[in-house]
Amino acid sequence: MPAATGWALSSKKGSSTKKFPRTSCLKFLFMNWMPWRAIKNNFHFLYTLSKGLSMRFSQLLLPTLKETPAEAEVVSHKLMLRAGFIRKLASGIYCYLPLGLKSIRKVEQIVREEMNNAGAQELLLPMVQPADLWQESGRWHKYGAELLRFTDRHQRESCLGPTHEEVITDLVRKNIHSYRSLPLNLYQIQTKFRDEIRPRFGLMRGREFIMKDGYSFDATEKGAEETYEKMKYAYHRIFTRCGLSFRAVEADSGTIGGSFSHEFMVLAATGEDTIVICKECSYAANMEKARAMETPAPQAEEELPLTKVETPGKRKVQAVCEFLAISPANLVKTLIYMADGKPVAVLLRGDHEVQEVKLQNLLGATEVRLTDDKETFDSTGTPSGYLGPVGLSLPLVADLEVTKMANFTVGANEKNFHLQNVNIGRDFTPARTADLRMVTKADRCPVCGGQLELTRGIEVGHIFKLGTTYSEALKATFLDDQGKEIPFVMGCYGIGVSRAVAAAIEQNHDKDGIIFPLPIAPFQVMLLNLSTQDEAISKAAESLYADFTTNGIEVLFDDRDERPGIKFKDADLIGIPFRVMVGNNLTKEGKIEIRERAGSRTTAVPFEEATSRLKQMIESAMKNCQL
RNA sequence: CGGGAUGUAGCGCAGUCUGGUAGCGCACUUGAAUGGGGUUCAAGGGGCCGGAGGUUCGAAUCCUCUCAUCCCGACCA
Numbered sequence: 006m007p008a009a010t011g012w013a014l015s016s017k018k019g020s021s022t023k024k025f026p027r028t029s030c031l032k033f034l035f036m037n038w039m040p041w042r043a044i045k046n047n048f049h050f051l052y053t054l055s056k057g058l059s060m061r062f063s064q065l066l067l068p069t070l071k072e073t074p075a076e077a078e079v080v081s082h083k084l085m086l087r088a089g090f091i092r093k094l095a096s097g098i099y100c101y102l103p104l105g106l107k108s109i110r111k112v113e114q115i116v117r118e119e120m121n122n123a124g125a126q127e128l129l130l131p132m133v134q135p136a137d138l139w140q141e142s143g144r145w146h147k148y149g150a151e152l153l154r155f156t157d158r159h160q161r162e163s164c165l166g167p168t169h170e171e172v173i174t175d176l177v178r179k180n181i182h183s184y185r186s187l188p189l190n191l192y193q194i195q196t197k198f199r200d201e202i203r204p205r206f207g208l209m210r211g212r213e214f215i216m217k218d219g220y221s222f223d224a225t226e227k228g229a230e231e232t233y234e235k236m237k238y239a240y241h242r243i244f245t246r247c248g249l250s251f252r253a254v255e256a257d258s259g260t261i262g263g264s265f266s267h268e269f270m271v272l273a274a275t276g277e278d279t280i281v282i283c284k285e286c287s288y289a290a291n292m293e294k295a296r297a298m299e300t301p302a303p304q305a306e307e308e309l310p311l312t313k314v315e316t317p318g319k320r321k322v323q324a325v326c327e328f329l330a331i332s333p334a335n336l337v338k339t340l341i342y343m344a345d346g347k348p349v350a351v352l353l354r355g356d357h358e359v360q361e362v363k364l365q366n367l368l369g370a371t372e373v374r375l376t377d378d379k380e381t382f383d384s385t386g387t388p389s390g391y392l393g394p395v396g397l398s399l400p401l402v403a404d405l406e407v408t409k410m411a412n413f414t415v416g417a418n419e420k421n422f423h424l425q426n427v428n429i430g431r432d433f434t435p436a437r438t439a440d441l442r443m444v445t446k447a448d449r450c451p452v453c454g455g456q457l458e459l460t461r462g463i464e465v466g467h468i469f470k471l472g473t474t475y476s477e478a479l480k481a482t483f484l485d486d487q488g489k490e491i492p493f494v495m496g497c498y499g500i501g502v503s504r505a506v507a508a509a510i511e512q513n514h515d516k517d518g519i520i521f522p523l524p525i526a527p528f529q530v531m532l533l534n535l536s537t538q539d540e541a542i543s544k545a546a547e548s549l550y551a552d553f554t555t556n557g558i559e560v561l562f563d564d565r566d567e568r569p570g571i572k573f574k575d576a577d578l579i580g581i582p583f584r585v586m587v588g589n590n591l592t593k594e595g596k597i598e599i600r601e602r603a604g605s606r607t608t609a610v611p612f613e614e615a616t617s618r619l620k621q622m623i624e625s626a627m628k629n630c631q632l
Numbered sequence: 633c634g635g636g637a638u639g640u641a642g643c644g645c646a647g648u649c650u651g652g653u654a655g656c657g658c659a660c661u662u663g664a665a666u667g668g669g670g671u672u673c674a675a676g677g678g679g680c681c682g683g684a685g686g687u688u689c690g691a692a693u694c695c696u697c698u699c700a701u702c703c704c705g706a707c708c709a
Contacts, residue, residue: 070642071644071670072644072657072658072659073643074643074644075643075644075701075702076701086643093701095700096700096701149707151707151708151709167709170709199708199709201708202633202706202707202708203705203706203707203708205702205703467709469709499709535667535668536667536668538667539667567667567670568666568667568669568670568671569667569669570669570670570671571669572668572669573669574669574670577669586668588668589668590668
């Protein structure tokens with residue numbers, strides 16, 4: 006049995022090491038009498054030493070790919086497949102291979118530390134949840150097909166947890182009864198399942214994904230707001246410590262409700278979401294929520310007489326404007342929306358676009374959509390392109406900017422005609438006015454008036470103030486200091502852990518591969534033996550591996566019998582921040598080389614100084630991600 | 633769910649139109665040379681052509697049905 010031989014060797018040498026300090030003993034072993042090949046083949050020996058922080062490429066499940074599988078579209082997905090981080094099992098469902106998992110664990114660890122620091126407690130909730138709870142909260146029906154439902158052998162209806170408001174609220178209502186036990190902040194890091202309509206982009210939008218979800222319970226609104234701020238701060242720390250470039254943006258709280266909501270967006274050109282950030286202050290918001298500084302009220306303009314003009318065949322804003330020689334900013338377009346099946350006319354300046362989420366919120370509708378030409382005609386009697394607010398029988402909602410206009414142009418509700426010099430109040434009155442439009446880069450910051458920038462981001466965290474929505478639905482109450490029974494004031498706080506790793510790659514890569522931020526890299530250092538056939542070089546590489554390991558440096562040792570080119574390519578692809586190369590330079594000048602993945606400089610360092618130099622470099626790089 | 637596309641070896645693809653013994657590159661195994669940016673040569677192993685049914689003497693190829701995957705849209709605490 007070959008394994009037995011290995012063990013005998015390892016236990017013999019292993020036990021002898023125990024009597025001496027590790028470092029000196031190792032040096033002795035490697036440098037003097039222990040044949041390096043015996044060590045190389047002696048997995049158990051080093052495994053014990055490494056505590057899993059270091060690994061050999063030759064023994065690791067790390068299937069790198071030269072070519073990108075056809076299924077991958079976005080960078081992070083392609084690179085994670087190629088670098089051997091993940092493999093797909095089914096649509097939106099992935100296996101995390103050792104390297105991918107290491108990165109995920111790093112993010113998790115940072116999340117844990119910061120959540121714990123912020124006073125939250127970790128627990129672990131079930132993935133399978135009974136339907137009754139979801140029926141009680143009303144979400145069994147509301148949640149839709151994204152909730153994967155099934156029946157167990159006793160015909161009990163169940164679902165896979167896409168989120169855990171119900172479970173946590175149930176847990177707390179059963180166990181917390183007094184304001185004295187509050188506030189309470191609980192979190193877990195767990196695999197979630199959401200049966201997405203269309204999973205895509207690898208880990209960016211999977212059906213199964215790893216998420217940190219936290220829930221807070223406070224006695225008062227004020228307390229809840231404090232908790233919210235605490236979480237916001239913790240999130241800042243988390244993403245900073247992950248080494249990511251990010252912004253916290255004001256967000257729409259969506260169907261979950263509540264007044265406060267921030268999304269944490271990793272800035273990346275390939276991000277799915279467009280966000281608005283101010284170049285001069287800290288204002289940032291996603292498009293659904295972004296406001297612009299209101300344009301100053303214009304000088305009172307004399308109202309001119311309403312005139313009807315013929316505009317044959319001119320339907321589009323641009324065509325009408327050209328024909329009438331006016332600016333789109335002086336035209337009001339009328340869009341017909343279906344809000345939960347009822348038509349509404351939305352008025353907007355010609356050069357603005359509707360932000361449908363804002364509209365939806367204003368109308369309190371669960372669904373809004375633009376009507377097609379036929380529906381438009383059916384509800385107004387006018388073909389699209391000639392619609393206007395004057396004399397229109399539908400409910401009118403106007404964007405704020407419209408209310409600042411005077412003597413503007415609109416459709417005449419008659420084919421081939423428009424009205425000019427229209428004025429609000431005199432010619433029509435909107436039922437409601439509100440901010441309904443999409444912010445553009447021409448707008449100014451609503452906070453400081455500074456210049457706004459539109460950029461793209463990936464949502465990796467989202468915090469909400471829930472209020473009492475769930476505690477009321479599930480009758481989760483406690484007794485306050487007056488002995489009065491009131492519902493918990495809740496908040497919920499999510500971080501997409503697996504997505505954060507994908508986002509990090511999306512943000513940090515080049516044509517050769519990943520460039521990991523140090524704090525979440527699967528290893529800190531990749532050590533390359535560039536000459537496995539050269540005994541002196543191999544011996545030196547082995548001793549560095551041992552030395553790094555005993556010094557707490559997380560190292561991936563490429564000990565494969567491959568040519569240097571292959572090792573360089575794989576190292577670039579995997580993206581470990583520091584690369585240490587042991588090759589000819591050692592024989593010639595007694596030096597090894599250190600190269601940062603992010604840079605293009607290679608530094609030659611005397612062999613003896615390798616470990617200390619590397620430790621220094623790692624420490625100073627980590628400082629950039631500390632607070 | 634609507635629109636589009638694709639399923640042939642681990643990965644990337646050709647072959648399908650025009651039916652006739654299943655191919656190429658990479659990866660893998662063995663040997664040799666080579667050894668600082670995916671090296672070279674030689675010899676190998678590996679496929680129920682997504683699945684089911686049909687047409688045919690004969691189907692990867694034609695027909696029907698199905699399943700899966702990807703893209704665009706709708707959707708996204």
